[in-house]
Amino acid sequence: MNAYVVGLIVPIVILLFRTSTNRKRRGSPADVGGDPGYAVRNHRFASVISSAWEDVTTLAEMFEHSCRKHHDKLLLGTRELISREMEASSDGRTFEKLHHGDYKWVTYGNVFESVSNFASGLANIGHVREERAAIYAETREEWFIALQACFRRNVTVVTIYASLGEEALCHSLNETEVTTVICGRKELKSLLHISGQLDYVKRVICIDNDVPSDASSAQHGWKLTSFSDVERLGRENPVAADLPLSADVAVIMYTSGSTGLPKGVMMTHGNIVATVSAVMTIIPNLGTNDVYLAYLPMAHILELVAENLLSAVGGSIGYGTPLTLTDTSNKVKKGTKGDATALMPTVMASVPAILDRVRDGVFKKVHAKGGFSKKLFDLAYARRLWAINGSWFGAWGLEKALWNFFVFKKVQAILGGRIRFILCGGAPLAADTQRFINICLGAPISQGYGLTETCAGGAFSDFDDTSVGRVGPPIPCSYIKLVDWPEGGYSSTDLPMPRGEIVIGGSNITLGYFKNDEKTRESYKVDERGIRWFYTGDVGRFHADGVLEIIDRKKDIVKLQHGEYVSLGKVEAALLGSPFVDNIMLYADSFQTYCVALVAVSHSALSEWASKQGISYSDHSELCQKEEAVKEVHASLLTEAKKARLEKFEIPAKVKLLSDPWTPETGLVTGALKIKRDIIRKTFQEELSKLYAK
Structure with a gap:
C-alpha cells in the first residue's frame, strides 16, 4: 500500500473513530418499561442516580x-443599599435609581x-x-x-x-x-x-x-x-x-x-436531591471557588x-435583581456598579430573554461606534466563530487569547469578567445568542431542558458540546423516552432520528398536582418496574450521539383552513431573532388560511431605525402605529423566517406592533418570561380580529 493511499485512509479511520466515540459518549439506549418508545439514559451511569451521597437523602x-x-x-x-434616587428622563417621566455598595x-x-x-x-x-x-x-x-x-x-x-x-x-x-x-x-x-x-x-x-x-x-x-x-x-x-x-x-x-x-x-x-446530585456530576469542577449570581425568581x-x-x-x-444586573440596567444609578460587576460571578443561570438583551446591547454599541472598532470586532467575531464551528482556519490558542484581551474583554466585563459557565433554561435559546456567549464571554453555555414537574431535570448539554439548537443527553437522574404521536406524524422508529413526545422518567419525577388527581392521571404514569414517568407534551428527536433536540409542542399545533399544521412555539422561536422583537405571539385561526402576529417591539431598535429614516414621533405608541414601522418589522420577520426555512403558511402575513413591554407584572408572561398565550389572546382580541378583518 503506497503512502498516498495510507494518507487518505488514516484520516478517514480517525474521523470514523472519533464520530463513533462521540456518538457513544453522550447518551446510550436504555431498557425500560412503560409505553413503547425509544429510550435513552446518560451513558456514564448504568441506571438513574438518586443521591450523590450515601447518607444524604433530604x-x-x-x-x-x-x-x-x-x-x-x-x-x-447581599449588597448594601446606599440610597434611592429619582431621575427624570428626556420625556419628563421619573424613574427610581438605586445606589448599591459592596456585598456583605x-x-x-x-x-x-x-x-x-x-x-x-x-x-x-x-x-x-x-x-x-x-x-x-x-x-x-x-x-x-x-x-x-x-x-x-x-x-x-x-x-x-x-x-x-x-x-x-x-x-x-x-x-x-x-x-x-x-x-x-x-x-x-x-x-x-x-x-x-x-x-x-x-x-x-x-x-x-x-x-x-x-x-x-x-x-x-x-x-x-x-x-x-x-x-x-x-x-x-x-x-x-x-x-x-x-x-x-x-x-x-x-x-x-x-x-x-x-x-x-x-x-x-428525594426529587430535588436527585436533580442537584445529577447536575453536580456534569458541571466541570464546580466547587468552593465558584461564586453564583442569584437574580432569577x-x-x-x-x-x-x-x-x-x-x-x-x-x-x-450573591443576590441581585434583573433590574440591577449590569452597570447599565434600568435601576442602576449612573456611575455605580451593577450586581455582576460588584460580585464578579463565575457561574450563572439565565433564561434566554435576558441573554438576548445582553447580546442586543453589545451589538448596538458596536454598530453605534462604527469605523475601525466595528471592523475589528467583526473580524474577531468571525475568526472565533470559525473556530467554534470546527474550522482549522479559525482563531485558536494564542490568537484566541489575543482577541479575548483586545476585543472581548470589555464584553466579558459586563457580567463581571470571571464567568466560566452559564446554564440556560426555561425556553429555547437562539443559536445566535448561544454563539455570542461562546465567543464574547469566552464561556461554555449549556442548555438545560426540564419542567417544574421533573424538578428541572431532563436533559443538559455537555460543557464541551458546541452544537446549537440541542439540549443535551439525559441527566444522570433521568431516562428520556420518545413515544409515538401519530396525529402529529412523529414516530420513535423514524429515520434517521427517532421522534416522538418526550417522556421523562426517574428519581426526579414529582408526585403530581396538588388536589388535582385528574390532571395528575393525564400527565403521570408509573410503569410495571416502578419507574415514574411524566408526559411533557413536547416533541423531540434524538441525534445519533444520544443528544435531544426539541422540535415541536403538541399543545401549540394549530390546523389552518387548508389542512396545514402550524407549530406556534417553533415559529415564535425563529422570529425572536429579529432585532425589532422584544417578544412575539403567533396566532392562527383554524378558519383562516394564514397566521398573524402580535409583536412587543424593542424600543431601542425601533427608535434607532426611525432616527435613521428621519421619522418623527411623540412616543413609542405613535411610532408603532406608523405604516413604515410596521412594514420594516414585518420585513425583518420575513428575513428571520427565511433563515429558519419556515413554510409560507407558517410566516405571519400581518403583524400588530405593541409599544408596551410584556413583563410578569403585566400578567402577559410568566416569571420565567414565557408568554401566557390565552391571556395575551384575550387581552388583544380586538387587535387580532382587526388583523384578520383587513
Missing part, C-alpha cells in the same frame, strides 16, 4: 452536611445558625409540621434561610411568584391551606388586598421592618411578626429539629402557568435547584 441533610464541611466559607452575600457576606456556619433559629422561631409562634408555610417574596437572602428553616421542621413550603396576580395568589394560598406566609413589604401590600378572601392564614412574617401601618390590624385575621423577631425568638427558645424523610413533600411549587389558574406541583425531598425550579446546588458544593451565592 435537602435538610444536604444543607447541614455542607454547613459542617464548609463552616467558615462565605455562603450568602455571611458564612455557612452563621447561615446554619440563622436557619436553626428561624426553624425554632416557627415552632415558638405556633406553626406545626402538619401546616404549610408559603414564601411569597423576591429572591433574596432571607428566602433561602426561610426555605432551609422550614425543611428543618419538616414543613412543606408553598412557593409563589412575587409577580403573581391576586386571583392566582388567593387560589394558591387557599388550595394549600397555608397558615403562615413569609413575605416582603411589597408582597404584604398584595396580601392586604385579599385578606378577606384568605381562609386559613393565621400568621404573616414580614422580611422587611418598614411594614404598612394597617398590616397588623385584627380585621385581617392574622398575627404579624417580623423576620428578625422570629429568628430572635428561636435563638432564645431553641427547639430540636424535626427532620423529614426522602419521600416527604418538600415543596408545592405553583407555576405561574401560561393558561388558567396555576397548578401546584408536589416535590419530595427562587419560586422557579431552575433557581431553587441552582441555589441548593451551589450550597451543596461549598460555593458562594
